[in-house]
Amino acid sequence: MGLEPAITPVKGVMLGLTLLVCIVNFNDGETNVIEGFLRFILFIVFVFLMFM
Secondary structure: OOOOOOOOHHHHHHHHHHHHHHHHHHHOOOOOHHHHHHHHHHHHHHHHHHOO
16 A cells, blocks of 8 residues: 555646746746736646546
């Protein structure tokens, strides 16, 4: 009976992508529609992966 990690490898990659996008978005102090849309898509993928 082993312990399951709280973050699966797929969710770990998604977390890393989200952090990378946040660093890029907030680096210059301004965002635009494309950057906001990318963050929204990452959120939708996270929600989708929660139920898989």
